[in-house]
Amino acid sequence: MLDFTTNTLLAADEDEAASSSVPADDVLLDAYSNAVMAVSDKVGPAVVRVDTRARADGHGRAAPGGVGSGIVISPDGLVLTNNHVVGSAREIRLSNSEGLVTEARVLGVDPDTDLALVRANADGKLPAATLGDSKSLRRGQLVVAIGNPLGFEFTVTAGVVSALGRSIRAVSGRMIEDVIQTDAALNPGNSGGPLVTSRGEVIGINTAVIMGAQNICFAVASNTAQFVLSEIIRHGHVRRAFIGVSAQTVPVPRRHAVAAGIDNRMGAMLTGLEQEGPASRAGLLSGDVVVQLDGQAVSGVDDLIRLLDRDRIDRSVEVEVLRLGRARLFNVKPVARKTK
Numbered sequence: 001m002l003d004f005t006t007n008t009l010l011a012a013d014e015d016e017a018a019s020s021s022v023p024a025d026d027v028l029l030d031a032y033s034n035a036v037m038a039v040s041d042k043v044g045p046a047v048v049r050v051d052t053r054a055r056a057d058g059h060g061r062a063a064p065g066g067v068g069s070g071i072v073i074s075p076d077g078l079v080l081t082n083n084h085v086v087g088s089a090r091e092i093r094l095s096n097s098e099g100l101v102t103e104a105r106v107l108g109v110d111p112d113t114d115l116a117l118v119r120a121n122a123d124g125k126l127p128a129a130t131l132g133d134s135k136s137l138r139r140g141q142l143v144v145a146i147g148n149p150l151g152f153e154f155t156v157t158a159g160v161v162s163a164l165g166r167s168i169r170a171v172s173g174r175m176i177e178d179v180i181q182t183d184a185a186l187n188p189g190n191s192g193g194p195l196v197t198s199r200g201e202v203i204g205i206n207t208a209v210i211m212g213a214q215n216i217c218f219a220v221a222s223n224t225a226q227f228v229l230s231e232i233i234r235h236g237h238v239r240r241a242f243i244g245v246s247a248q249t250v251p252v253p254r255r256h257a258v259a260a261g262i263d264n265r266m267g268a269m270l271t272g273l274e275q276e277g278p279a280s281r282a283g284l285l286s287g288d289v290v291v292q293l294d295g296q297a298v299s300g301v302d303d304l305i306r307l308l309d310r311d312r313i314d315r316s317v318e319v320e321v322l323r324l325g326r327a328r329l330f331n332v333k334p335v336a337r338k339t340k
Contacts, residue, residue: 032142032158035198039144040156042200045127046072047146047193048096048120049153050081050104052089069147069193070094070118071202072128073229077120080225081192082207083109084171086116094120096127097154108232111172112240113220114207116192117232129194131229132201134180134221137161145184145206145217147193159184159215167302168208168218175302178224180204183215195219231310241308242337244277245270249300250289252322260291260320260327266299267291267322282332284321291327292320308334 050068068085072078079094086092092104102122109116120126141161149155163181170176182195186209195204204219231238247268257264267289273280290298293307294317312334319330 035142036144036156036158039196039198039200040146043071043129043144043194043196043202044097044146044154044156046096046129047154048072048079048094049148050079050085050118050192051093051095052086053091054088067148067151067189068191069189069206071192071194071205072096072120072126073131073202075125075128077104077122077126078107078229079104079118079120080205080229081116081118082205083111083114083116085192086118087111092118094118094122098127100126108236108238110228110232110238112170112174112238113176113224113228114170115205115220115225115228117229129196129202130200131222131226132197132199132203134178134203134223137164137180137197137203139163142198143182143184143203144196144198145182145186145190145193145219146196147186147190147206149185149187149189151189155190157185162216166218174305176207176220176224177306178221179207180219180221182217182219184217185215186217239310239313240337241310241312241334242277243279243308243332243334244274245279245284246272247290247301247304249302252289252291253325256322256325257291259325260322262291262297262320262327264291264297264299268298268301268304270321278332278334279319282319282330284319284330284332285323288321288323288328290319290321292318294318310336 048070050070053065070079070081087109094104095101102120104118104120107117144158159182162183166179166181167175190206193206194202203222206219208218210216247270250269252264252267269289298304313336316331316333319332
């Protein structure tokens, strides 16, 4: 009897200790709520509603205005938003949760990442948020989205980072790399608003949802936004390398790959070359299949576009192509791509 009682008491003590070490559900929910509220209080004042009025068409008719979101990233009024929110706007008006209403102008846009930089015409300092390091993100990490979905002002939603390193296609046709996937609810009107960590750092600019799907939303990573921001401030646009070709993704016959000593199953076949462009001057021809650029595999048009970044402007690069099944090397000197 003594042994049974002692064992029972010991088991009860162990159960009590175990239960005390596991936070109760209400404690966890309070911590979650407190984190979201803290982010909302810290970053919310820096989020702006973006109202736009489009330029008139060829017949003098003005298209209806739109509504999006933006985030102030410096007290002097620099605002990050989406290119598709302000790219065709004739007039831009910003407003925040503290009642400020001001006009704004576009400093520069980058259709290839769907980002735009706007300056508010406001006097005095504005509440501003901090751009964080998107490389430090982990799947499952808590994130908060703030914006104006469907015109409902300054709405807060929360979720997690569903995946990292996604790629989505911009309206320009170029792939946006290193995109964050989240299940934080986003709707039209959230575009251009911030995706924020529990520390209150902006680690993404919300850009797209997949219509017909649930909880699959995307944000351009803050490190990409930082690059675009610096390029627009310095040059008025984002510089990227240009070699003057059009191309399409095609299969590489296995026998050609073996003969050339490469592993490519796919490549980028040149379908057109700009006269006197860098590729044409280097001797490339329509029908050539690009399989490597500076030693890095090119398995399609997206790889070719990705590798032609600003670091290769005005620098000779080695392009390996298959011509009539045989490998050939060419040295091409990309130039800065002209902006429209």
